[in-house]
Amino acid sequence: MAISDADDDLLDSLVRLLRLFDDPRELQVLGAGVRREIHWRLLNGPHAALMRQAGMADSRLALVARAVEWVRSRYDRVIRIDDLAWDIGISVSSRNRHFRAVTAMSPLQYQKLRLQHVDHRLRQQIRLQKARMELIAAPHDVAAIGYAVGYDSPSQFSREYRRMFGAAPGRDAIRLQSAVIVCE
Template sequence: MRTTLRELTERITRLEARPARPVWIDGMTVVVTTSTANGTGGVTRPVMALVAQGGKQTTLADQVFDYRAGQYLIASLELPVTGHITQASPAEPFVAMGLPLKKSVITELLLETGGGRDDDTSSGIVTADADEELLDAVVRLLRLLDRPADFAVLGAGVEREIHWRLMNGPRGAAVRRIGMEDSRVSLVGRATEWIARHYDRTIRIAELADEIGVSVATLNRHFRAVTAMSPLQYQKQLRLQQARLRLMAAPTEVAAVGYAVGYDSPSQFSREYRRLFGEPPGRDMHRIQEYTEVGA
């Protein structure tokens, strides 16, 4: 296990340092940093986030997930989260990678093996220990990135193996339900996609339930079970995440950004922004700019 993690760390570090990426997996990310950072926000997509060295904490509503070297996080659908690196130093940087989970691959594997049940009662984010077989498959995938001709032929097969290992791992149900059309995650996923298209306007839960084809009670129950929040709380998080992205491009336009994402009151916007990110918009942008300049 240690040997495999060491090679994984080395390969991710080499990939992150490449000036160009002639061969890459669509949606794959690598992160190498020597410092811990204050919380950053974003919207996850179905992904496996694997830590090779160091540690990280991801927060979904009031749920906190800590994971470190040799562990991975699974996000089953698009979710607004905040996260910060908890273990990193110049001697031992934080090293991690994110591999998108493909619904088509999971569905295909379910059909070939007789399908499965939506038997996972956990939220849309889970963590687990990576076993040697999973780590070995990930390392083999990264090796192929150094050999474009081999990657073109063998890459899809190794990606498929990684999906299979995850589907049969300790959090396999969370991965399998990504590929199930009738799963709770699929239902909530349709709801979150609708909210994402309408995040900047007033949403009526009855209208959303009609769009999804379920009762309001069913929608609320499944939505909270998967996302740890109500649909309206989810919309608020999306608004604030989008506002933060806009402010990075226009840090002095606080009131205008608040109105653009759906707030009628600048004071309410600043209050809710501070509640999520820890500081009001102007101060948060100043901190981010300082952090970026130091890291540049």
């Protein structure tokens, strides 16, 4: 691996890509072009040889990327080490060595971590959806509803709610309540 300062052209294209995430329609139309520009700049930058090597089908990074994708696509199943090695086309010992070198964990450790992450996100989304439903009925009781769905602090609840729904809980509840009244 290598580290260097990004030049202004690369930073500009990265910032443009990040800004596209604010508007899904623009991202859908312009995103591929900006990503292609970023790839171009990386493949022609100071670490071009390293970038090209990473993209080679038989490089360590490419093998591990395939293994990671294989594990991700099967996060909800028991995986067999032999199946993983067979599917990506390397021996078990070679796969373990490469996987650990890139991720600092075994494929099984990675899968368990991934399962924990998916489970946590799903539980968080369910809690926030439940809170949203309760806020429609009681928009002025934000802190109590946050506690009721399992948050220890109102600021954490508000921050995660805003991240998921795009507005603070109280404001979102009032907006939703007025939308329900208009529809009735």
